Amino acid sequence: MTELEERIDNIRHALVNMASMVETNINNSLKCLTERNKSLSDEIFTQELEVNKLDNEIDTQGIETLALFQPVSEDLRYVVMAMKINKDLERIGDHAVGITRKAVELLEFPTVIEYVELPKMAFSASKMVSDSIKSFISGNKQLAIDVCERDREIDKSYIKISEEIISLMKNDSSIIDGAKFLLLILKDIERIGDLATNIAEDSYYIQTGTIIRHGNLI
Amino acid sequence: MSKAINIRNLSLYYGKAKALKEVTLDIEANKSTAFIGPSGCGKSTLLRCLNRLNDLIEGVKIEGEITISGTNIYDPSIDLTNLRRNVGMVFQKSNPFPLSIYENIAYGLKIAGIKDKSKLDHVVEKSLKGAALWDEVKDRLNESAYGLSGGQQQRLCIARAIAVEPTILLMDEPCSALDPIATAKVEELIKELKKDYTIVIVTHNMQQASRVSDYTAFMFLGELIEFDETKTIFMNPSIQQTNDYISGRFG
Numbered sequence: 001m002t003e004l005e006e007r008i009d010n011i012r013h014a015l016v017n018m019a020s021m022v023e024t025n026i027n028n029s030l031k032c033l034t035e036r037n038k039s040l041s042d043e044i045f046t047q048e049l050e051v052n053k054l055d056n057e058i059d060t061q062g063i064e065t066l067a068l069f070q071p072v073s074e075d076l077r078y079v080v081m082a083m084k085i086n087k088d089l090e091r092i093g094d095h096a097v098g099i100t101r102k103a104v105e106l107l108e109f110p111t112v113i114e115y116v117e118l119p120k121m122a123f124s125a126s127k128m129v130s131d132s133i134k135s136f137i138s139g140n141k142q143l144a145i146d147v148c149e150r151d152r153e154i155d156k157s158y159i160k161i162s163e164e165i166i167s168l169m170k171n172d173s174s175i176i177d178g179a180k181f182l183l184l185i186l187k188d189i190e191r192i193g194d195l196a197t198n199i200a201e202d203s204y205y206i207q208t209g210t211i212i213r214h215g216n217l218i
Numbered sequence: 219m220s221k222a223i224n225i226r227n228l229s230l231y232y233g234k235a236k237a238l239k240e241v242t243l244d245i246e247a248n249k250s251t252a253f254i255g256p257s258g259c260g261k262s263t264l265l266r267c268l269n270r271l272n273d274l275i276e277g278v279k280i281e282g283e284i285t286i287s288g289t290n291i292y293d294p295s296i297d298l299t300n301l302r303r304n305v306g307m308v309f310q311k312s313n314p315f316p317l318s319i320y321e322n323i324a325y326g327l328k329i330a331g332i333k334d335k336s337k338l339d340h341v342v343e344k345s346l347k348g349a350a351l352w353d354e355v356k357d358r359l360n361e362s363a364y365g366l367s368g369g370q371q372q373r374l375c376i377a378r379a380i381a382v383e384p385t386i387l388l389m390d391e392p393c394s395a396l397d398p399i400a401t402a403k404v405e406e407l408i409k410e411l412k413k414d415y416t417i418v419i420v421t422h423n424m425q426q427a428s429r430v431s432d433y434t435a436f437m438f439l440g441e442l443i444e445f446d447e448t449k450t451i452f453m454n455p456s457i458q459q460t461n462d463y464i465s466g467r468f469g
């Protein structure tokens with residue numbers, strides 16, 4: 001292995017590590033929400049600190065690798081995209097923390113709505129994150145395209161569920177204080193879908209050199 | 219797009235050894251084209267074919283065709299002196315004549331029959347300016363060229379090459395003996411020069427190829443493996459072998 005290959009390998013490992021922490025945090029934050037239980041929140045906040053550390057570490061490694069090894073071609077695409085994926089993962093981590101904080105706030109209020117559709121949407125967003133990372137690690141182009149396509153479903157669910165919540169709020173203004181947290185959580189989940197799509201697009205770019213952002217190609 | 223040089227099915231043998239294998243390549247006018255590839259792959263050989271410097275080597279056999287501005291340069295009726303005036307060359311090691319700075323440039327012009335002092339002065343100044351050397355030497359034109367630094371000597375050789383107004387400039391690893399600052403100056407100069415000349419440069423320095431060239435040809439064992447815009451070669455080449463070479467994992 002050349003030193004450049006070793007460095008790229010290290011960046012890959014750090015990202016995989018970070019991705020698994022972020023995935024755990026999303027899933028735990030959803031547990032807080034659906035089980036109405038805040039016992040996991042401290043764990044989530046501690047894990048978030050680790051994610052932030054990895055974010056800094058991956059950026060530093062990436063910049064150093066560019067400066068010292070001037071990678072080209074696939075190596076260049078890999079390092080630059082790894083740094084972008086790093087940013088997107090870090091933002092996904094922030095949304096998981098956001099969901100947790102709001103889920104804790106929600107405990108003060110009675111249940112607003114039976115959680116049926118929302119957890120479904122949340123778990124498909126979380127699956128998009130793990131699949132986008134899988135596509136990045138294994139170089140699976142088809143999986144990347146798949147993730148991008150699934151984002152449309154997330155957007156549809158977002159509109160549908162938020163309309164439901166809003167009409168509940170119109171019928172019964174006493175739920176507004178609690179329901180507004182639910183709307184914010186919904187937005188967090190929708191953003192997680194967008195960020196997972198970014199990761200999938202970047203993974204596709206690494207493998208092909210083709211940019212599929214903003215609706216190009218698919 | 220005008221193609222200054224068309225290379226068609228060019229093969230070259232040093233005795234029995236085939237050093238170039240059916241190379242076909244079009245080189246665009248007023249752009250810089252880099253030849254890259256591992257040592258011994260035939261970059262210099264291909265470059266020297268462009269002004270027939272290989273003719274001087276015994277046992278060389280050449281097949282195929284090279285046309286420059288539509289003329290086959292291997293046609294027997296070609297005047298080699300004219301060809302080499304039109305296709306100038308700068309070598310790896312700067313090789314100024316043991317003369318003054320002024321005479322280094324005036325020499326070729328005098329041979330070409332120019333005697334008029336004011337005309338010579340004019341061309342010397344213009345060439346030194348063209349090679350981005352004038353400001354550094356204008357007060358010492360009559361001093362020996364050997365007193366210049368390596369980087370200045372290389373730019374003097376470039377000035378000498380452009381003094382006779384070629385259309386094509388060939389450079390064979392022109393910076394490999396220079397320090398980074400002198401290298402940066404020559405690289406800047408190359409970018410200026412391609413406004414007026416077609417540049418073909420051999421370099422073993424990949425970063426240099428990516429900085430100075432518009433097009434890159436990757437060669438291996440006498441074959442042209444891939445030719446494309448430099449940015450395509452360095453961001454997303456089509457051929458795995460090119461990718462492996464430019465990424466430094468040549469096995």
Ligand SMILES: Nc1ncnc2c1ncn2[C@@H]1O[C@H](COP(=O)(O)OP(=O)(O)O)[C@@H](O)[C@H]1O
Pocket residue numbers: 232237255256257258259260261262263264275
């Ligand atoms: N004058 C020569 N006589 C015989 N073989 C030569 C001569 N010049 C170059 N070669 C051979 O031709 C091949 C290509 O050489 P060259 O064009 O100098 O490669 P590069 O410039 O890519 O390093 C090499 O195998 C080299 O040994």
Ligand SMILES: [Mg+2]
Pocket residue numbers: 261262263390420
């Ligand atoms: Mg050579």
